[in-house]
Amino acid sequence: MSNTIGERFRVTTWGESHGPAVGAVIDGCPAGLPLDLDDLRAELGRDVPDAVLGTPRREPNEPEILSGVFEGRTLGTPILILIRNEDADSAEYLKRRSRPRPGHADLTWFQRYGHVDPRGGGRASGRECVGRLAAGAVARKLLGIAGVAVSSRILELAGIEVREEADLERARDMARRASRDGDSTGGRVALRVTGLPPGIGAPVFGKLTARLGQALLSIGGVKAIAFGEGERFARMRGTEANDPIVGAPEGIRPATNRAGGVLGGISTGLPVEVSLTVKPVPTLPAEQDTVDLETGQPARVAGVGRFDKNIAPRVAVVAEAMAAIVLADALLDAGVLHPTRLPEGPA
Amino acid sequence: MSNTIGERFRVTTWGESHGPAVGAVIDGCPAGLPLDLDDLRAELGRDVPDAVLGTPRREPNEPEILSGVFEGRTLGTPILILIRNEDADSAEYLKRRSRPRPGHADLTWFQRYGHVDPRGGGRASGRECVGRLAAGAVARKLLGIAGVAVSSRILELAGIEVREEADLERARDMARRASRDGDSTGGRVALRVTGLPPGIGAPVFGKLTARLGQALLSIGGVKAIAFGEGERFARMRGTEANDPIVGAPEGIRPATNRAGGVLGGISTGLPVEVSLTVKPVPTLPAEQDTVDLETGQPARVAGVGRFDKNIAPRVAVVAEAMAAIVLADALLDAGVLHPTRLPEGPA
Amino acid sequence: MSNTIGERFRVTTWGESHGPAVGAVIDGCPAGLPLDLDDLRAELGRDVPDAVLGTPRREPNEPEILSGVFEGRTLGTPILILIRNEDADSAEYLKRRSRPRPGHADLTWFQRYGHVDPRGGGRASGRECVGRLAAGAVARKLLGIAGVAVSSRILELAGIEVREEADLERARDMARRASRDGDSTGGRVALRVTGLPPGIGAPVFGKLTARLGQALLSIGGVKAIAFGEGERFARMRGTEANDPIVGAPEGIRPATNRAGGVLGGISTGLPVEVSLTVKPVPTLPAEQDTVDLETGQPARVAGVGRFDKNIAPRVAVVAEAMAAIVLADALLDAGVLHPTRLPEGPA
């Protein structure tokens, strides 16, 4: 079903942007994993939008764990995590409910379901990602046991390439200026997985590239994804593109990592490197052309709710969570982690 | 499982490159679809490599349908399609079985399974795609009922951008020259889906972008994928990136198609536009550095079997098949096609 | 995963008996189904144990719907239903946590997970079924649209065959007397599905008998299941066992219903008839032999928590819910209900 991802470590997210709550249920997490609310808070806290690029909506994002954990450890049963939507204001959305916003899912949801949930984009809202972050926090704990870590960084924002900290400041400034002009901006994000042993991932349709691709392209606003040298491969020659194989203290490995850590869909033991392209936020302060679904007549719609100026930084955090979920699944699939119980260790 | 793709229209491919046969079993195809061997031959015939870029291996690719079809129509039961491997020569592969080829799955498969099938890459070979093409042929027939068509074209080959027929000749020539130098080349492919009604695709993890992403990134050699304006979105502003919504004779639609036919993971009714980046063929006539898995010592390996000079044209055909499979699944999921029986019509 | 059932109408239950809450998430329910808390209360209220056979634990079972419903109708998104555990007392359970109860899952869960959730049986408790009842309430609403109804009745209780109301009184009395002797009793339950159109259910492993079998045998305490004439078929002859086929105003049907409404795994249009055997409640007031998991020494354990005297009446209610879930799934699978949107109608 479309709200579930994973085969061994299976995550289902639920909840609408302006409903009572959002969250996730995680099935397949082995018993014995230390897990508490602070683990979740650490991840959910990363989604608090910053003063420059973010929305004025300020969710405390306080999680509750309603099942699957007892005495500080997972039970092997489904873990239900819930985050209340405390700061939702649907009034503005309801006013323009018959006018789908360009670049949004409003129109296509209407075409699929014959109705539209007008409250802040419903389940097509970025708010749905809070459930992903919660599940990602659990996945990350599991990865920790296997020594695997996931991180991200901004590659480009509002047209400015980000190579060092100063660039990021400049880019944020550019994004803010676009916003003042009634416009929005996009960007690019890099994702990096380290510590992944070789041999993880499955052949054919279960390739790590394919699973990560599905997971990352399921994040709203992501329009392109590339592994290793990515689009540059099109202009390389085989002798430039191949990574020679060498002996190394940690085992036989590629000497270089143009492939981005994956060959034939299976990890090589080198870092997995992925990049994502994020489109500009479609909700704009300026008015845009649309059609009123009730009258069928041309209409105008402007972003009157709360919205980000640039979502690339939030996409980066969600991308980490999705990668963590995919990798937890892959580690269980490959037998690196035992499916029902983890080795004893400090909680 | 990793050899199966799809939920409603479910395809499992099977078979090793140098085993007795390759093929696919397709479950979930409704009853009543006209299907015969010529439908399969038409699709399988497109994989015959051309004289310039292809491998000397010449498979007749003659399909057999062993189940699921009776009196020229599908029964609603699993369709088993089999293609014999008539022209497989494993001798050269067996000689260098302990020396994994750079850029290939040899090493990573060994690390996952503790063994390597040295016969032409086994199931990591492009030969596995013959099963995908057969299943794609069935999917394409199903799409035809709903008026949906899938096509592809080469965007770039061996570093040459392909805008018109003459460019393609020039690009093939470039690829051949690289091959004569002991090297190989990559390229880029565009995929286009027309006739897709709006409202197809599912929210969250079942987004059309996510499902197509998984399917296309599962093709060997594909390293990047982009929808609509793709990586260009990173430098666009919201006012440039959004497609305004307009009334049209065929319904309410985006006026432009920068999004590539998908919003919020659901089709808009405009063509779905995807591009793929294909890395250079990793098997090279020239020797490359590797390590002998038995001795642990550095070794050299050269491509002594049969291999393509450039696989972008073959990837394009497989990408069409994968897209057809994903879309057949999505049409069934959305209720556009009835799950068990099709309307009567001419066979 | 083991906490999820169904392919089109997919139910995941979560929650431990003495955790903060239990519930279900339902994915795949089409948009537009009228649903409110009273629908859930009606089903959950049937689980309130009666004064004679039930446990003193008195849950108000007040449900919350946290997602998937807006303005009184389903959205097509996951429906999260939550019921707080307000009346849980784990103290007695914790005292004897190292002494697994005979006839219970305590020992086998310990063997699978390396730990035991000692709080009232954790997720192996009958309390888990509250999530099933909530999901069953949603399924039942969906069945109503197709004119399908599910009912149950007690066939046998505490050794007394129940043919009429008076028998049931006598049987309850017998169960109460057994309980006073420090013992418990079992029973048999009949399940009946009416209004199911012919052609529902799928071949081979998706047979309606197989899916119902899985669903009903997943209820704690159910040890046998039979369709139509059930075990009596073993002694019948073909001429007695077959149902002749006749023309009827509603279509071509079997004239009799020895088969129990299913042939070849697919519905015939006659009522589906299933019977279940329920074992005696394993928790007893009397002491029973066990082994202390910490010391490895023989020990004694008595039922000191709250427990039913006979669970057949509660199993009947859960069996209805499970059958409703399986049939909602099958109606969607067969295309009788549209997968994404229901026809408009009164809420």
Added chain:
Amino acid sequence: MSNTIGERFRVTTWGESHGPAVGAVIDGCPAGLPLDLDDLRAELGRDVPDAVLGTPRREPNEPEILSGVFEGRTLGTPILILIRNEDADSAEYLKRRSRPRPGHADLTWFQRYGHVDPRGGGRASGRECVGRLAAGAVARKLLGIAGVAVSSRILELAGIEVREEADLERARDMARRASRDGDSTGGRVALRVTGLPPGIGAPVFGKLTARLGQALLSIGGVKAIAFGEGERFARMRGTEANDPIVGAPEGIRPATNRAGGVLGGISTGLPVEVSLTVKPVPTLPAEQDTVDLETGQPARVAGVGRFDKNIAPRVAVVAEAMAAIVLADALLDAGVLHPTRLPEGPA
């Protein structure tokens, strides 16, 4: 999908009774399992019907392995097994294609798919089970590694209880006499799994009872299933029904096995005991009432093809195969067998 069973060890059967072939594709079998044609022949040979009860159709049932095995061991890739249908005669079936046979799937398949495959019952034929036997042979090899064995015996045939060898002769004679009278008979079968370690099976919907229930009720003709004391539990008291827990050299176990080897859906370490009820063969030499689907008029149909007199012995063999498949899946799920590679050992 309905032609696939299992999550970790996943079996898809394909093929119609009178099509070119039947078979199975098995995904999820770890690499390194010794497997050859004789393993398959041993299992398929058990389905050769005996002279007394069987059909005159004599299939050599010679298997081919077309993928997934190399140098006598599994590769970890899908295993495609094919058995040609060499002795199919559809002529008699085609004559009466519009007259559905009572007690068969003819009518219900027509109602689901809008057509009927008249050739020997198509995929609803017992012939479909040959694919199950082939997959069961692979599962049995896998079970062997874990020391698990599956066996069956006839409990009752043609109304005669079978306690010893002499009873079976008498029962077969009774079945033959019924057949001479133009009638058929049913029976009961016991299934027994030994060597299963404790802790196998999953909670809630993945209970071993539930999974075995689905698998066994998916066999044509099986109408009832019971675990341990089965229907007798209805009349037992808790003190009689519970198995006390004791210390034993092999670990803490139930002292008796009324539960049939499963508690809370998870194995106890004692033998799993299941019984099945098989209905009489619905195809009879005598004429039976039906309706002609083309004319809508009453008609008569007699069994003119080849058919068994009693299928209980064949059901027993298929039940073993299905149990082996379910248990292989459960052993992988529980981490008893490694998911990708088996320990080295003699082939």
